[in-house]
Amino acid sequence: MKRITSKAAFTLLELLTATTITTVVVxxxxxxxxxxxxxxxxxxxxxxxxxxxxxxxxxxxxDLRNASAVSRRTNGASAxxxxxxxxxxxxxxxxxxxxxxxVSNIPDNTQASPYKSPIFxxxxxxxxxxxxxxxxxKIDGVTRxxxxxxxxxxxxxxxxxxxxxxxxxxxxxxxxxxxxxxxEDIAEKVDSQTVRINxxxxxxxxxxSSFASKWSGEKYRNNSKQFSTVYLENYRSDARL
Amino acid sequence: xxxxxxxxxxxxxxxxxSTLLVALITMAVLTTIAASVFLSSVPAYRGTYQASxxxxxxxxxxxxxxxxxxxxxxxxxxxxxxxxxxxxxxxxVTAVPENYxxxxxxxxxxxxxxxxxxxxxxxxxxxxxxxxxxxxxxxxNAWFRIRSTGLAEVNxxxxxxxxxxxSLRRMTLKQQHITRTVEVLSRPVYLWEYCLKTSGxxxxxxxxxxxxxxxxxxxxLGGIGPDGKPVTDPRSTRxxxxxxxxxxxxxxIASDMERPENSPIGVLIDAEGALVKGEVQTHGGxxxxxxxxxxVEEADQIDSTRITDEYDETLDAExxxxxxATCTNIxxxxxxSIDPLTQGTNINDPYRIVINPQGNKAIGGFTVVNxxxxxxxxxxxxxxxxxxxxxxxxxxxxxxxxxxxxxxxxVHVNLxxxxxxxxxxxDINYANPAVKPELAKTTSNQPADLxxxxxxxxxxxxVDSSGNGHICAAFYGPQYxxxxxxxxxxxxxxxxxxxxxxxxxxxxxxxxxxxLHYDEALGVVGPVKYYKAVSYxxxxxxxxx
Numbered sequence: 001m002k003r004i005t006s007k008a009a010f011t012l013l014e015l016l017t018a019t020t021i022t023t024v025v026v027x028x029x030x031x032x033x034x035x036x037x038x039x040x041x042x043x044x045x046x047x048x049x050x051x052x053x054x055x056x057x058x059x060x061x062x063d064l065r066n067a068s069a070v071s072r073r074t075n076g077a078s079a080x081x082x083x084x085x086x087x088x089x090x091x092x093x094x095x096x097x098x099x100x101x102x103v104s105n106i107p108d109n110t111q112a113s114p115y116k117s118p119i120f121x122x123x124x125x126x127x128x129x130x131x132x133x134x135x136x137x138k139i140d141g142v143t144r145x146x147x148x149x150x151x152x153x154x155x156x157x158x159x160x161x162x163x164x165x166x167x168x169x170x171x172x173x174x175x176x177x178x179x180x181x182x183x184e185d186i187a188e189k190v191d192s193q194t195v196r197i198n199x200x201x202x203x204x205x206x207x208x209s210s211f212a213s214k215w216s217g218e219k220y221r222n223n224s225k226q227f228s229t230v231y232l233e234n235y236r237s238d239a240r241l
Numbered sequence: 242x243x244x245x246x247x248x249x250x251x252x253x254x255x256x257x258x259s260t261l262l263v264a265l266i267t268m269a270v271l272t273t274i275a276a277s278v279f280l281s282s283v284p285a286y287r288g289t290y291q292a293s294x295x296x297x298x299x300x301x302x303x304x305x306x307x308x309x310x311x312x313x314x315x316x317x318x319x320x321x322x323x324x325x326x327x328x329x330x331x332x333x334v335t336a337v338p339e340n341y342x343x344x345x346x347x348x349x350x351x352x353x354x355x356x357x358x359x360x361x362x363x364x365x366x367x368x369x370x371x372x373x374x375x376x377x378x379x380x381x382n383a384w385f386r387i388r389s390t391g392l393a394e395v396n397x398x399x400x401x402x403x404x405x406x407x408s409l410r411r412m413t414l415k416q417q418h419i420t421r422t423v424e425v426l427s428r429p430v431y432l433w434e435y436c437l438k439t440s441g442x443x444x445x446x447x448x449x450x451x452x453x454x455x456x457x458x459x460x461x462l463g464g465i466g467p468d469g470k471p472v473t474d475p476r477s478t479r480x481x482x483x484x485x486x487x488x489x490x491x492x493x494i495a496s497d498m499e500r501p502e503n504s505p506i507g508v509l510i511d512a513e514g515a516l517v518k519g520e521v522q523t524h525g526g527x528x529x530x531x532x533x534x535x536x537v538e539e540a541d542q543i544d545s546t547r548i549t550d551e552y553d554e555t556l557d558a559e560x561x562x563x564x565x566a567t568c569t570n571i572x573x574x575x576x577x578s579i580d581p582l583t584q585g586t587n588i589n590d591p592y593r594i595v596i597n598p599q600g601n602k603a604i605g606g607f608t609v610v611n612x613x614x615x616x617x618x619x620x621x622x623x624x625x626x627x628x629x630x631x632x633x634x635x636x637x638x639x640x641x642x643x644x645x646x647x648x649x650x651x652v653h654v655n656l657x658x659x660x661x662x663x664x665x666x667x668d669i670n671y672a673n674p675a676v677k678p679e680l681a682k683t684t685s686n687q688p689a690d691l692x693x694x695x696x697x698x699x700x701x702x703x704v705d706s707s708g709n710g711h712i713c714a715a716f717y718g719p720q721y722x723x724x725x726x727x728x729x730x731x732x733x734x735x736x737x738x739x740x741x742x743x744x745x746x747x748x749x750x751x752x753x754x755x756x757l758h759y760d761e762a763l764g765v766v767g768p769v770k771y772y773k774a775v776s777y778x779x780x781x782x783x784x785x786x
Contacts, residue, residue: 029266029270033270036274036277040277040281043281044281047281047285048403051285051288051403051406052403054288054292055403055405055406055409058292058295058296058409058410059409062409062779062781065777065779066777066778066779083529083530098778099776099778101778101780101782102782118424118780120373120386122343122344122371129342129343129372130342130372130373130374130375130383131373131374132374133374133375133376133377135374136373136374136384136426137374137384137428141490141491141493141519141520142434142455142491142493142759142761142764143434144428144764144775145775146426146775146776184405184408185405186405186408186409187405200529201529201551202549202551203551233774233776233777234775234776234777234778235775235776239549
């Protein structure tokens, strides 16, 4: 029995060797897993950042294309934005004025809702072949431009979602006649995201969005930059203000 | 042996158990890695793909707008006469009636669909055009509304990383495509919407009293406005002429000349200190980051807020007339007479003549007579007149030394000139009632009644003047060099290749106010030059298609 037992046992050297190898292997696996986990988290955060960049740039680009006036609102005071650059913050907001295009702004998204009928749809002509000239056309000096009946202000700001929720978001707010019609966060947890608006000229505005990931820090912010350059097609009603 | 077997077998069993365990652990780790990769990368891939398809749907919608705009350009110069081949009413079958105001539709042929790059296959889904309003001028040209829908396919009906993407991109994931609709308003552009336009250089008059401003002959002192009420804010005299006391600030000027590529900032208009009451526009040249306007030199009498550098317009020469008409000869130095008699009572059926100079000589001036004028026998004042429409094609140079061009009241002249034009120091379609009261009784004095089209394209066509003359006309010749020297006073609008004034441009003779005085009524006269998009709007609230 003793011989059998002694034959079945490991020597001290074997045990030490096995323990060392096991420790190294298990340690490596844990280290690799931790690194992978960190990499996944970092990758996911980076993907989210890129996706947020993309969405914010696309939102602002779409609204600017429709714009008939653009303002910069600093500490609550608005001024036409024609040249220069600024970063969107809680106290430095971008205001895009687009034509009041719809019959009403009651948020009703059902099929064929009047909310979605343009003011000048043919269904509202009431038997006339076309709209009266003075309804559609405004003479600005001697230049004939569209006579938009009203404007909708779209304001972009970066701030906490609410007083009770400190999550930093990019907020897009639609304001009609002083009344807030819609307020939505278009990107959340954007502490490090910077949205820069640069007016190259009266009708040319560039939007740049970037972020610094927790993993790589400010060093690689430039790698995350996304651009859009918008030509404002519409007549700017604030050109002479 | 038995022991040995047993030992071997026992060791072997332990070893295979470890291998299985290691293999399972390895597989679990790899599976976790793979799952994580898929979990994070697939939604990101979907998001990227959907964002890309969203952009491509917009490009497709814009392509539809381009197609519609190209079609509208074909309707010029007379949109009323255009046949909408390839377009139908909304039923998809019925041809578009003549001068139709409702919606006409163009759906690209099936064979041209799905040719876009990648798997999103962006395409123009549908284009609609209707008339949203019409100009209030005689021609009542249409303002068109274009609605173009672009479509791109998405390969997945699942959401991407963030639900906010769906809110922005408004995708119909069940149908696996994205549509975007763009609405554009397009208006007719006329030849004389500015006081002065050049395709090249522009040097203004430097006299102390020289000015560019505007008036509006449609709203005279004591007149009746379009609302049927008396005009309370007159924009011209009782004779519908310019007067400095009714001067308005819309004498807009523009130069399409560009700076060299290696020097994009700098002078494009030399204002020479002239007073310009209007917009001053150049094609580039201004530095947006400085307060000064580098594009306009000596601009101290110009409102700096009205100096911009975004003007960009291709100015094409008008076509040479191809109509056939009676050929007439007029000698130089004589005041000939052109009388439409009973003809030319309809703008669509004008009285037309072609004039060839005798030999190689230039022709002189002429009076275009209105035979329907009825005068008061007592004082010679014009009691009534009918309207006459006269098209004249001069196939040669015009030199007005010793003669002039007079258009009588009620006559509307389109003058096509295949040659150079020298106004000399004559009064063209102009008679000041205070100086020439008898002539003024029958003279039009309205620039809209003498529309001159310079159609000469060979050589270096030019238009000249000198002395103290007054020119009451509109001239369109973007290939003509304009040397309107001396104290020439222009009441109307000029479109030229270059504009230059030598001699100071001071007030001379019976000056109304030296300079250029734009009649705002010219903004909507003449043929439609082209259609221009004046409003762009993406319809983001429409029902998803």
